[in-house]
Amino acid sequence: MKILHVSNFGDKHNGRLYWNQCYKISNGFIRNGHNVYNFSERDKSRSDLLSKFNNNKKLQLSILETVKIYHPDVVLLGHADRIHLETLEQIRSINPSIKIAEWNVDNYMLDNTEHKLKTRSRYLDGIFSTTADNKLSECLSGNFITFFPNIVDQTIEKLKIFNNFEHNKDIFFALSHGVGTGKLRKKNTKKEINDPRVIFAKEIIAADIEVKCNFFGFNNISPVWAEEFNNEISSCYMGLCLQRKPQLKYCLSDRIAQYGGNGLMLFIEKDTQFNEFLNDNEEAVFFDDIDDLLEKINYYKKNKVESLKIAEAGYNKLHTYCNEKVVTNYFLDCLFSENLNNLKTEYSWPIHFYK
Numbered sequence: 042m043k044i045l046h047v048s049n050f051g052d053k054h055n056g057r058l059y060w061n062q063c064y065k066i067s068n069g070f071i072r073n074g075h076n077v078y079n080f081s082e083r084d085k086s087r088s089d090l091l092s093k094f095n096n097n098k099k100l101q102l103s104i105l106e107t108v109k110i111y112h113p114d115v116v117l118l119g120h121a122d123r124i125h126l127e128t129l130e131q132i133r134s135i136n137p138s139i140k141i142a143e144w145n146v147d148n149y150m151l152d153n154t155e156h157k158l159k160t161r162s163r164y165l166d167g168i169f170s171t172t173a174d175n176k177l178s179e180c181l182s183g184n185f186i187t188f189f190p191n192i193v194d195q196t197i198e199k200l201k202i203f204n205n206f207e208h209n210k211d212i213f214f215a216l217s218h219g220v221g222t223g224k225l226r227k228k229n230t231k232k233e234i235n236d237p238r239v240i241f242a243k244e245i246i247a248a249d250i251e252v253k254c255n256f257f258g259f260n261n262i263s264p265v266w267a268e269e270f271n272n273e274i275s276s277c278y279m280g281l282c283l284q285r286k287p288q289l290k291y292c293l294s295d296r297i298a299q300y301g302g303n304g305l306m307l308f309i310e311k312d313t314q315f316n317e318f319l320n321d322n323e324e325a326v327f328f329d330d331i332d333d334l335l336e337k338i339n340y341y342k343k344n345k346v347e348s349l350k351i352a353e354a355g356y357n358k359l360h361t362y363c364n365e366k367v368v369t370n371y372f373l374d375c376l377f378s379e380n381l382n383n384l385k386t387e388y389s390w391p392i393h394f395y396k
Contacts, residue, residue: 072365166184257273
């Protein structure tokens with residue numbers, strides 16, 4: 042099968058964001074035997090000096106020409122907001138049997154995501170989201186939307202931190218403030234004041250427990266990326282997953298893949314309801330509030346062997362059931378199955394369909 046994958050592949054970042062979902066998704070399709078053409082719409086847009094003045098006209102023509110030449114079976118969009126709705130209509134007119142779908146990893150209630158998905162829905166055959174909340178059903182227009190887990194890829198999440206017993210620090214947490222520049226910018230430091238994740242993390246730092254924190258992306262500490270990121274998480278054995286609010290069902294950032302997929306023991310908020318997939322105190326540790334978390338951090342600090350066993354079990358589950366090959370097979374299974382309630386393959390995460 043030929044798949045045109047349209048997303049932000051971030052050529053301008055020189056490999057700093059090589060761990061992004063778009064790369065894992067393309068890897069998965071290729072490893073499942075499909076032919077994939079990556080179309081980096083942001084980079085295409087930036088290459089046209091007139092794009093800001095002509096509403097990305099050249100970009101639209103470029104993707105239409107790519108569809109005509111490459112003749113894909115599937116066009117998969119990933120946060121490709123610069124592709125116009127009219128362009129999607131034209132793609133379907135070129136090939137009426139083509140499947141057009143979109144994947145999204147943003148919180149449905151933030152970043153204008155609800156409006157974007159509602160607007161694009163009727164042009165798509167399906168939508169894949171890392172959120173499973175029933176609010177997603179509000180954006181449907183004669184198609185389907187379904188949950189998919191954040192993807193792990195053994196060529197990207199390549200560490201097995203649980204195999205190392207010597208760590209300089211205990212718990213890791215990093216905000217990705219400054220994705221575009223790679224640096225902590227002044228406007229981000231101003232946001233810290235009201236960011237619940239920062240407030241929460243600062244409480245851990247200030248707590249009266251003997252724990253060594255390795256936190257980045259706030260407190261004037263720049264975020265870390267790529268191999269620097271891997272070096273820093275390798276110095277810890279526990280990882281803290283904090284989500285932007287409002288909390289929706291299963292809505293976790295891709296930190297769960299980066300932390301758990303590299304072998305950290307995960308602390309996850311119970312409100313995520315992700316304990317329906319990862320077993321509490323066996324494959325991850327779920328907490329209610331700051332007091333509950335501090336108590337559990339203190340416990341696993343004193344019981345490191347137990348924490349490393351949980352980390353390994355979580356790692357194994359994520360790499361077995363949420364890897365790039367399994368998840369991309371799910372994408373195609375959903376797009377080409379006649380009955381979404383009877384897919385060709387069984388999947389181990391809780392399946393949530395809205396149609």
